[in-house]
Amino acid sequence: MTETMTRYHHGDLRAAVLRRAEEVLRESGTDALSLRGIARDLGVSHAAPSAHFRDKNALFDALAVAGFRRLGEVMDAALATRGSLTDDLVTFASAYLDFATDNPALLSVMFARKHSETAGAEIAEAVAAAFAHPTALLTDGQARGEVVDGDPEVIGVTVLAAIQGLATFVGSGFVTPEQSQRMLEDVVATLMRGLAR
């Protein structure tokens, strides 16, 4: 950055590329992301990243994996202390929406449909880890008798889908971050209560 620490050629590229790529994504969006631009910012030649990322798609794949990993960590941290099921769901959704608000471009990369076959497995693993939480919350809730019976996986999908939908609305700008906090609570309350009378 400001520091001209010109190690000869080498440094920990790949990590540096990933870091800078996420920055660009957050600050300027997806179209502003160019391999040459990143290389320029890092002070390496334009083809240097190709040693670590075969393709631009490979970079996107790596960004998606890193994104899901970080999302998982964020949720782990958010759910470190637990309360009632409703509270926990709100906490979970809130953490997710904060992530979506702070990284809309990254989120759309994560849910892009271009992942290579090989990266797909890695991504699927990270997704499973990040999305295991609601199912776990529901399983616990069932054990405490707070939650209706049924396959926690199935019920978890509903919760996950609702929150993911909200995240999409926030990420696409149809809902402002301010509105999202209220909506989130409404959605969780509605989910808990159910629609039928």
Place this chain on the structure above:
Amino acid sequence: MTETMTRYHHGDLRAAVLRRAEEVLRESGTDALSLRGIARDLGVSHAAPSAHFRDKNALFDALAVAGFRRLGEVMDAALATRGSLTDDLVTFASAYLDFATDNPALLSVMFARKHSETAGAEIAEAVAAAFAHPTALLTDGQARGEVVDGDPEVIGVTVLAAIQGLATFVGSGFVTPEQSQRMLEDVVATLMRGLAR
């Protein structure tokens, strides 16, 4: 209209560009979409589309508007005949997921965050029209005493978010279209029943 378009130079470009752009989006995805490629396919010069679309972003904006309009029509058609609330919700969700399955790239364009200020209003209108249905369904359900009381807007957001989340999962490939049909029914059932016990 069955008339072949190739008049002199002119024809109904703009419409032709939009049509071809949707085709490319459906058949080859977003990165395969290039203004020059479309112009080539239509047999016009590479700069011809610029008369109708200032930017590539302007084309994306127009695609998003057209997409939401068509989505609204699809839902109108699907909900022409009505049944029980549960059936109607399944019908609605099914129509949405079919759309998402058939046009994943278009869907991601529709929910991209790059819409220009001017197109934003047009899009918002189309979105409101397309997404008014679940709220209407719930209002009717409330009138019949099938649905819990409360602001239909608020409850509608939950339904919409859940379905949108499923659509995202399908569109990104995490869920196959075959799985989505079962999930959809599970999600609607869970929504109706509620989580609390």
Place this chain on the structure above:
DNA sequence: CCAAGAATCTTGACAATGTCTAAATCGGTG
């Protein structure tokens, strides 16, 4: 009817980008 004037389309040019190839440079290992 016809002459502007606007809309549409073409041609040419430019910078930027992703990607490929060949050569140079570094680090570690035998």
Place this chain on the structure above:
DNA sequence: CACCGATTTAGACATTGTCAAGATTCTTGG
């Protein structure tokens, strides 16, 4: 210490979005 693989560089190429004139067609007012 020499060698080999990993890393980086330099150069080249096709493609793309965009801009600036210029040509062509359509429209419209006098």
